[in-house]
Amino acid sequence: MPPLDYAPLSKxxxxxxxxxxxxxxxxxxxAGGDPLQAVExxxxxxxxxxxxxxxxxxxxxxxxxxGADAMKAALEALRPWLGARSNxxxxxxxxxxxTVEGDLHDIGKSLVATMLxxxxxxxxxxxxxxxxxxxxxxxxxxAADIVAASALLTTTMVIQRELAxxxxxxxxxxxxxxxxGGAPTTVAWAEEIGALHAENAMRAVAVAEGALR
Amino acid sequence: MTDLLERLRRGPCLLLDGGFGSELxxxxxxxxxxxxxxxxxxxADVLGVHRAYVEAGSEAIHANTFxxxxxxxxxxxxxxxIEEINHAAVRLAREAGAPYVFADIGPSGEHLPPVxxxxxxxxxxxxxxxxxxxADTGVDAFHVETMTDLREGLTALESLxxxxxxxxxxxxxxxxxxxxxxxxxxGDPLLxxxxxxxxxxxxxxxxxxxxxxxxxxxxxREALASTDALLAFQPNAGTPVLAGGRTTYAQSPGxxxxxxxxxxxxxxxxxxxxxxxxxxxxIRALRARMSRPAAVPA
Numbered sequence: 001m002p003p004l005d006y007a008p009l010s011k012x013x014x015x016x017x018x019x020x021x022x023x024x025x026x027x028x029x030x031a032g033g034d035p036l037q038a039v040e041x042x043x044x045x046x047x048x049x050x051x052x053x054x055x056x057x058x059x060x061x062x063x064x065x066x067g068a069d070a071m072k073a074a075l076e077a078l079r080p081w082l083g084a085r086s087n088x089x090x091x092x093x094x095x096x097x098x099t100v101e102g103d104l105h106d107i108g109k110s111l112v113a114t115m116l117x118x119x120x121x122x123x124x125x126x127x128x129x130x131x132x133x134x135x136x137x138x139x140x141x142x143a144a145d146i147v148a149a150s151a152l153l154t155t156t157m158v159i160q161r162e163l164a165x166x167x168x169x170x171x172x173x174x175x176x177x178x179x180x181g182g183a184p185t186t187v188a189w190a191e192e193i194g195a196l197h198a199e200n201a202m203r204a205v206a207v208a209e210g211a212l213r
Numbered sequence: 214m215t216d217l218l219e220r221l222r223r224g225p226c227l228l229l230d231g232g233f234g235s236e237l238x239x240x241x242x243x244x245x246x247x248x249x250x251x252x253x254x255x256x257a258d259v260l261g262v263h264r265a266y267v268e269a270g271s272e273a274i275h276a277n278t279f280x281x282x283x284x285x286x287x288x289x290x291x292x293x294x295i296e297e298i299n300h301a302a303v304r305l306a307r308e309a310g311a312p313y314v315f316a317d318i319g320p321s322g323e324h325l326p327p328v329x330x331x332x333x334x335x336x337x338x339x340x341x342x343x344x345x346x347x348a349d350t351g352v353d354a355f356h357v358e359t360m361t362d363l364r365e366g367l368t369a370l371e372s373l374x375x376x377x378x379x380x381x382x383x384x385x386x387x388x389x390x391x392x393x394x395x396x397x398x399x400g401d402p403l404l405x406x407x408x409x410x411x412x413x414x415x416x417x418x419x420x421x422x423x424x425x426x427x428x429x430x431x432x433x434r435e436a437l438a439s440t441d442a443l444l445a446f447q448p449n450a451g452t453p454v455l456a457g458g459r460t461t462y463a464q465s466p467g468x469x470x471x472x473x474x475x476x477x478x479x480x481x482x483x484x485x486x487x488x489x490x491x492x493x494x495x496i497r498a499l500r501a502r503m504s505r506p507a508a509v510p511a
Contacts, residue, residue: 016327057391060400065327102245104288107328107398129245154453155238156245184453 004033006042009074013046014053016066018073025077035081039074039120047071047118051202064111064201071118092119093145093212096138096176098126100159105152108182108201112148115201116208121146132163136170144172146208148179157184161193168194177211179204217313217353218381221417221443221483226476227313228503229447229486230266230274231496237262239492247289249281252302259302263309269493270500273313273484275356276306278347282339284321296346303350315383316352318343318369319359328399336368344376357384358447359422359488363401363409370413381416383445383484387423388432395420395432403432404439411442419445422488425452425464426472433476443483446476450490462490466498474502 009028012021021043028038050067053059059067075082095116099109106128117123124142126134130149139147147167151157164178178195181204190197196211198204220227237248240258251259259277266274281299286292299316306314321339323331344355355373360366366384373382388395388403395403403420410418418440420432429448436444451463469491476482477499485503487495 057393057396060396061328061398062400069327102243104245104322107324153245155243186454 004037006038006045009038009042010046010049013043013067013070013074014049016050016063016070018066018070021070021074022077025074029078029081035078039078039082043071043074044119047115051115051205055200055202061107061111065114068114068118072114075118075120092121093208094122094124094142094174095146095148095179095208096124096126096135096142096144097148097150098130098135099128099150099152099182100156100163101129101131102159103151103153103156104128105150105182108152109148109150111201112150112181112198112204115205116148119205119209121208132159132166135163136166136172139167139176140170140172143174144176145174145212146179147176148181148204148208151180151182151185154184157182157189160185160189160195164193164195179207179211218416221381224480224483226478226482226503227484228270228272228496228500229315229445229484230263230271231447231487231491231493232450232489233262233275233277233279233317235490236265236492247280247286247291248277249286249291249298249302250289252277252281252298252305253294256301256305260305260308263306263311265493266496267309267311269497271311271486271496273315273353273486274306274309274311275315275317275358276352277302277317278343279317279319279358280322282319282321282343284323284335284339285319288322295342299343299346300350303347303352307351313353314351315354315356316347316350318355318357318373320361320365324362324399325364333364333368336365337372340369340372341376344373348377348380352380354381354383354416356445357382360384360386361398363397363399363406366406366410367413370410370415374414382414383417383419384410384415385419385421385445385447386410388420389423390428390432395435403435407436407440407442407444411440415442417443417445417483419447419484421445421447422449424448425450426469430472430476433479433482437479437481441481444481445484445486446473446482447486447488448473448491449488450492450495453490464490466491466494469495470498470502473499477503 113125357369407418426448
């Protein structure tokens with residue numbers, strides 16, 4: 001067993017070092033370390049810190065994306081072992097995500113997708129300008145636990161209501177929860193249409209985890 | 214008419230126009246539809262927005278060219294009409310009769326890695342092409358706006374200057390208010406960024422979008438204290454909210470004018486206007502609070 005030093009794992013994610021994260025992950029299991037603990041006490045700590053630094057205004061979009069990429073690289077490297085051990089890492093639930101029809105804004109939605117994926121959710125990113133019908137179809141195909149929809153315009157935000165109604169009416173296998181976000185959206189709007197709300201990518205992770213607990 | 218650079222340098226503060234996309238939406242532009250298509254298919258509405266601003270007191274208006282670069286037009290299947298769109302947009306702005314017409318230069322729509330997949334050459338190509346197309350339209354300036362990455366602002370500035378060396382370029386970045394001050398989405402700090410743009414040859418530098426007038430006034434104070442560049446500011450009308458199926462903005466024209474009016478008489482504030490959610494009422498309110506050129510004692 002290697003000494004249980006999780007700090008380098010966290011640091012690789014905080015530094016956004018994709019290669020180092022993957023290398024440390026492989027070295028960890030090669031030395032007989034527990035892959036699940038590497039994720040939970042090492043890499044996850046790193047991404048949590050990255051999220052904090054972002055919320056504090058110390059980190060900006062590039063550092064956040066880079067940190068999430070490093071986290072994903074570690075999870076990817078550990079996937080064969082994690083799969084053998086348990087579902088952890090990719091057993092947190094399945095999310096189908098996109099920006100609603102008529103709306104081309106991509107950054108916020110991609111960030112939520114990246115962070116959810118960094119936290120071990122199985123994420124299917126449909127991109128921007130996604131029709132309600134396509135959301136429903138993809139949610140059915142992947143047996144989604146969560147359908148996440150972003151809207152950056154007040155004119156496209158109303159489509160979130162249509163989407164929520166369509167998802168609820170579709171009788172999908174896992175009765176997915178609906179998670180919405182985007183600059184003009186509010187908690188009150190989410191409640192009105194029967195959805196969950198997250199104001200940023202870090203909150204989206206917490207809300208998604210809470211919804212599936 | 215005074216030469217634009219002279220006017221920016223000596224004042225009085227130039228009154229710009231306000232939100233454009235939000236005005237087209239009010240005239241029926243559908244969500245996600247291309248404002249550039251309206252230059253070709255609904256020219257009377259585009260002209261109507263320009264005229265409303267000129268009547269409200271705008272001295273410099275922005276042609277409807279914000280999204281008229283190849284990368285963005287491609288998304289709407291309009292790339293083949295890039296020249297036609299840019300030329301027609303400037304003609305419509307001219308027709309409205311403002312003393313100055315600025316070509317509006319928006320972001321390419323794609324970011325550099327790790328956030329996106331763009332590269333500097335693609336950016337250069339897009340801005341140089343749009344600059345060349347606009348070079349002989351008689352625009353008084355290029356206004357690069359809503360840049361969330363200093364590198365893209367600098368690339369646009371350099372590319373436009375290469376494409377049309379005689380046309381002045383103003384550059385406005387979009388800042389967010391963070392605990393430690395004002396930063397772009399990519400983390401470029403207000404102070405260093407404005408100086409970099411000035412040093413790279415921008416005729417004026419500043420900020421537009423995202424911030425409401427109160428935050429923009431604070432940003433302007435920081436900018437004034439730290440750079441000797443000529444400055445331009447265009448805040449939003451607060452945050453958009455959906456109430457009873459209609460989009461409204463949190464701020465009133467009166468509040469907006471109240472926050473900005475003191476800047477209008479501050480040396481080195483060369484231009485003021487509005488961004489998303491501001492309409493001709495905001496410009497009229499600001500006009501009323503600003504001393505008119507004619508009223509300035511000789």
